[in-house]
Amino acid sequence: MKIVIIGAGEIGYDLASVLSKEKHDVIVLDRDKDSLNKVTENLDVLCHEGNATSAKDLVDAGVKEADITIAVTSIDEVNMIASMLSKRLGTQMVIARIRNDELSRPNSPLKPTDLGIDVMIHPELSAAQEIVQLIKRSTATDVINLADDKMQLIGLRLEKNSPLVGKTLSEYAEEFSEITFRVVAIARRGLTIIPSGTVRLQALDQIFVLAQTESIPNVIKTTGKIETEINTIMIAGGTPVGEMVARMLCSQEKSWTIKLIEPDYDIAVELAQDLKDVLVLNGNPTDPDLLATEGISDTDAFISVTDDEESNIISCLMAKHLEVKKTVALVSKSDYIPLSQTIGLDAAINKKSAASNEIHRYVRRGRVISVTALQGIKAEVIELQAAPGSKVVKKPIQKIGFPQGCVIGGIQRNGSVEIATGQSQIKANDRVIVFCLPEAVDKITSLFQ
Known part of the structure; x- marks a missing residue:
């Protein structure tokens, strides 16, 4: 499959790395030479220096013949224009990263399809949703x-x-x-x-x-663990992720006591006006004195989602040292995920993997319902639908020649779910949850076709 990735930033680089390993024909377009040099030096992909809003540069990058164009620059407006041009030039599917939620609102005058966007992804929203789930499962x-x-x-x-x-x-x-x-x-x-x-x-x-x-x-x-009840939450960072987490927690049935710390005064004032049920504080979330004054030792959960991932890790370590029950840090370097849990953090969230998970589902398409990479380990969770004539139907799971490095976890049929065993039998159109190493993904997917 020919895939053009617009934007060689963190998400663009991560996607190019994953998709090139899956033997797709990947071209990366960006105007920044240093970003492209990093891609060229480390990945087996083609690079093209150019402007994402230039029709000529998009044509030169190959969007006319592309099966999928993925616009993941850091600027929403650039992604919108690049999506619109790519669709007009002939790309079959356009996926765009849009941080602003206005296009997804029910009363929006514009729909994503009006801008040529088939699939709109929002990594910050996905990360916020994941954090809220982790707070619920302490x-x-x-x-x-x-x-x-x-x-x-x-x-x-x-x-x-x-x-x-x-x-x-x-x-x-x-x-x-x-x-x-x-x-x-x-x-x-x-x-x-x-x-x-x-x-x-x-x-x-x-x-x-x-x-x-x-x-x-x-x-x-x-496992010997006890689900502890979380009542008080402190959020470090009034970033888009921090604001979304606060809004989501306020909209839940359970009533939490929430404090949000933001170092920028103007942003803190704006958040205080918007988040009526949240106590917004202006200060440095890595300042131990401020955290102590605001009662971090009596806090049940500490969530650090500033733009500085090192500060997020340090803040959470301080909170853990002060016996906070649950700490969650937002990190962008995937190498930090296993390290963060080794040094004592409870959970680490990665926006890049959230974006990759969403995009992967549409790249693989066909019988693939969803793809999710597990944080910190080299394994993926895939939801597949069994085609009527595929190799997996009409025989017990233990008699199917599944590739090494994968395991069938569960089966959903007619609204009911069951944990799979060797005796379980997959039927046509069943949704099957599979766990596998990256090298087994293509083999397991082909068995369901």
Whole structure:
């Protein structure tokens, strides 16, 4: 597939890296030479220096013949113009990153399709939604909703005193046979394990467990963890992500006590006027004295979402040192994700992966319903629909030759969901949740066609 990526920033680079590894024909367009040089030096893709709002430069980059054009510059207006021109020039599908939510509002005079945009992505919104899910599941490092929210995948770190340490997955399942769940991946000292029943759990393993949503609290109890109630929340940073998190929390049925710290006075005043149920403070969120004065030691959750990811990590470490129950940091470097959890943070959110997850679904299309990369490990969660004549239907899962590095987690059929076993049988048009390593994605996808 021929894909033109407009914008060689963090998200553009990340997408080019992922898509080129999947053997797509990728061309990156940007006017900044340094950004393009970084892409050229590290990735097997073509680069074109040019203006995203110039029809000539877009033609030279190949948008006329492109299957997909992805506009992910840091400026909404540039992405809009590039999308409109690309569609007029003949691109089959246009995906654009638009931070402003005006186009998605019901009463908007313009629709995304009016600007040639087939799919509009909003990484900041996706990151905010993920943070809110993590606040609701206080003990989890990751929370992913699947199968129309009927199933959840959660990440849990096993403490040294966890009752599961030393047990095999078969022993774990047998001991808690009254709960239907499946451990689908394990992150262990930088390694990603797609496990079998003989794998023995170790202290500090991060396990990813799939279960029906209503069973998740019982699954959490099996690890020795207790869901702590979160009532008071402090947000560091009045960035778009911070503002969205505050708005989402205020709109929930539960009533939280929320404080938001923003260093820029004008932004703080504006947020204070807009967020009536939030106490907005003007100050430095990395200042220990300010945090202590504002009662961080009595705070249940601390969320750091400033534009400086190092400050986010340091702020969360200070909060953790002061015994805050839940800390969440926004980071942009994917290398920081496993590191942040090793040094003691509860969860780290990456905007780039949120954008990649959304875009991946449309790049793969066909029988792929959704694609989600798991934070900090090399594994993906894919929701696939089984085609009537595909190789996966009409036989038990254990008799299907699935590629190494993948496991079937769950099956959704006619609105009901079940955790898959070796005896489970996939039927035509079932939605199937698969966990696999990146190198197995194409093989597993082809089995469902």
